């Protein structure tokens with residue numbers, strides 16, 4: 001019975017009106033309960049999709065559960081185009097670098113031990129499986145919706161040479177980056193100092209990464225990203241975690257963090273995407289860094305990723321992309337934070353170490369041995385490298401070059417301070 005029908009009869013029966021209201025309330029309440037249980041069911045379904053049956057599970061000291069999933073049962077194979085895909089167990093080509101990683105110590109005084117993942121303390125995944133960070137119900141409930149879980153908000157910035165300040169302000173993302181563009185790139189490498197920046201609000205994040213980009217920042221940006229991040233909303237804590245991201249439509253319908261959608265094919269049994277990195281650097285104390293190489297296999301066209309010197313993680317199949325199926329047109333390295341600006345003030349979320357580039361080694365965060373893969377598939381120092389930051393009083397970037405570190409830069413900052421309100 002509709003309200004218009006009720007009043008059209010011209011009756012003013014109070015009892016009927018009260019009954020009608022009650023019925024309305026009850027049905028609203030039932031609807032709410034129904035939708036709550038429907039949501040629970042949806043979350044459960046999504047968890048079942050993401051969490052594949054495990055051969056073995058390892059509890060990490062940080063509360064994560066790492067599932068060792070048979071390689072052929074990994075999330076990638078939910079992708080319709082990958083149903084009959086034959087996993088490539090190694091790249092056909094590995095680009096040669098300018099630097100012998102084993103000779104370059106992170107800290108000239110005290111050689112640091114290799115950076116590991118925290119869960120390694122409690123076990124290993126067997127050969128033939130891959131370690132997958134298990135998604136928990138809470139992980140999904142923290143996302144704005146089931147559909148948005150594991151995805152980035154749409155990016156409107158930066159496009160360094162034509163940066164539109166209005167767009168940058170609107171998106172609330174802030175960067176301090178180095179970049180090259182205007183050539184064809186087939187990969188990038190860098191060794192990234194690892195820190196644990198403080199995050200002011202759970203819906204903000206701080207990350208340090210490299211970007212392999214193709215297309216424009218409008219509708220169809222292709223992007224492959226890898227580095228470390230602190231993201232309370234995504235992971236439920238403030239730990240520094242290894243992550244990857246990809247999209248082929250400017251963060252709209254395709255792509256995700258880590259293995260949270262089908263796409264990336266992992267072959268490595270030792271490194272888990274999204275797992276905590278340990279140890280991290282301390283101010284005026286031991287420094288730790290991770291090296292990341294992403295390159296395009298010239299034979300198959302897939303984009304491979306290597307972590308450190310020893311771990312080839314796997315690859316993004318070429319068909320996931322449009323522009324990147326060919327080559328990248330821009331590479332970026334550096335930091336990004338979200339400035340949610342509660343109460344009209346700039347966030348105090350830190351980038352890098354939370355200290356400005358001027359402070360230098362042991363205090364400010366760095367990227368060293370920054371290289372690109374050129375059209376002859378060699379690693380080389382990038383030519384014509386530029387820098388970009390929205391508000392250098394909040395987060396800044398400073399280039400440098402020397403023999404051991406090649407092209408390097410310091411970046412980051414504290415966010416809110418006397419010159420950044």
Ligand SMILES: *[C@@H]1O[C@H](CO)[C@@H](O)[C@H](O)[C@H]1NC(C)=O
Nearest residue numbers: 164165166168169170390391
């Ligand atoms: C962002 O907006 C604020 C105030 O609306 C303005 O003062 C600031 O200059 C803008 N930032 C950029 C990078 O244009």
Ligand SMILES: *[C@@H]1O[C@H](CO)[C@@H](O)[C@H](O)[C@H]1NC(C)=O
Nearest residue numbers: 198199200201232236237238
């Ligand atoms: C993360 O850090 C913020 C402050 O930076 C703190 O308020 C919050 O409780 C921390 N969250 C966890 C899960 O430790």
